[in-house]
Amino acid sequence: METRKRPGGRSARVRDAVRAATLAELAEHGYQGLGVDAVAQRSGVHKTTVYRRWGSPEGLIADALDLAAAEPWPIPDTGTLAGDLRALTELVRTGFADPEAGPVATAFIAAAMQNPAAATALHDFYQARHRQSAEIVRRAVLRGEVDPEVDAEQVVRFAVAPIFYRLFVSREPVTADDARHAADAALAAVRAKAL
Amino acid sequence: METRKRPGGRSARVRDAVRAATLAELAEHGYQGLGVDAVAQRSGVHKTTVYRRWGSPEGLIADALDLAAAEPWPIPDTGTLAGDLRALTELVRTGFADPEAGPVATAFIAAAMQNPAAATALHDFYQARHRQSAEIVRRAVLRGEVDPEVDAEQVVRFAVAPIFYRLFVSREPVTADDARHAADAALAAVRAKAL
Structure with missing residues (x-):
């Protein structure tokens, strides 16, 4: 994922915002209730960007886990x-x-x-x-x-x-x-x- | 469940047929693919009967587990x-x-x-x-x-x-x-x- 190479850049901030929104949505609604639109809205990142980079609830979850593993x-x-x-x-x-x-x-x-x-x-x-x-x-x-x-x-x-x-x-x-x-x-x- | 009291009767046979169909559907399609209609069709039990007694995929699963526990x-x-x-x-x-x-x-x-x-x-x-x-x-x-x-x-x-x-x-x-x-x-x- 391209954001990986620029940990301090705008892409990293977008990724962190999307991840924070993913975690908050999961805490509130669980996996079954995780929607890409809701994550986009909550993160303040444009919906087309979220769809392009993460694609699906599973893409959001996989990326959140990827970041969690590195913590x-x-x-x-x-x-x-x-x-x-x-x-x-x-x-x-x-x-x-x-x-x-x-x-x-x-x-x-x-x-x-x-x-x-x-x-x-x-x-x-x-x-x-x-x-x-x-x-x-x-x-x-x-x-x-x-x-x-x-x-x-x-x-x-x-x-x-x-x-x-x-x-x-x-x-x-x-x-x-x-x-x-x-x-x-x-x-x-x-x-x-x-x- | 009423069928419990008549292990050898018609109700028990219906229950066994529905359960066998539930297990077969689960083996083929997993939980996400379990449908009451498909179970009814596979079991040969009338759809309205299956809906009335088991109601939902979760009802079918709970009953299959109930029977499995007693085995x-x-x-x-x-x-x-x-x-x-x-x-x-x-x-x-x-x-x-x-x-x-x-x-x-x-x-x-x-x-x-x-x-x-x-x-x-x-x-x-x-x-x-x-x-x-x-x-x-x-x-x-x-x-x-x-x-x-x-x-x-x-x-x-x-x-x-x-x-x-x-x-x-x-x-x-x-x-x-x-x-x-x-x-x-x-x-x-x-x-x-x-x-």
Whole structure:
């Protein structure tokens, strides 16, 4: 995308405005209610520009995910792997429970179920998250807390998976206890060298 | 639902025909392509009957899930918890990879993201699956393999969650190795009394 090369220019400002409008529309109406016209109106960017560059709700979602993947993510640093994993799963839990961020993150997952471009963008987004979050495992290795053979990204997947499972598959509430259990189970698997 | 009380009667046959047509339509067209008219035509049941009893694609999905929850599910019985958990995660993996069952199970999850009635039906379906599958943990307790304090349904959730996470969140392929790792990590957590 051409805007990529000019992060400070007018194109980048247009892209940011469209993205902010996309996120706001998703928070209010979800994926099913996302319309290119509404995003254009909310962003103040001309409708023909939005249609030309983003084309569809899926194009808007894919670009919003693309920008989100590049953003810094607050990697926990509590001093222990146990503390970091608990902080990570709690961050995921509270993110989805957040009245603004939650519906947006949920809309991304819903969009991926219905559109291949959104699915690819979601895949890339979570790959970035896994890489970033794996830092907590790499730090634990450096501290001598865990075996250097550990698969750091796999630990991240296993710690967060039970939260997503409750949210989107078994459709059960996710409490702070659930988030803590998920972190502790992943840690136990790491210590048993099962990850 | 009135048909519940007459499992062998005409209503039950109508319900089974509508459900079979719903599953076939879901396998072919997914949730987005599920239409009440097409289900009626395929089932041979009169359109007005289908509209009166099931009302909408979501009503059809909720009823199909309701019937699926009551069906027997092939609980593994290999003689060890390790073997049973591996068989369970492999069953989930191959189920979603199956060209007929996979799109249907995926459609159920997609429908739940967009419709509260489908979400409730999906919740009930997975509650039933957890209860049924927990048998493999209860058997391990009886064999003295694991601590009787173990949360049997939680073990099931943790074993299968990484598979669903790859399928619907991180959108990564799920190999037989992935399924085995998920089972082994859950087992390690059980042995460490983290579940």
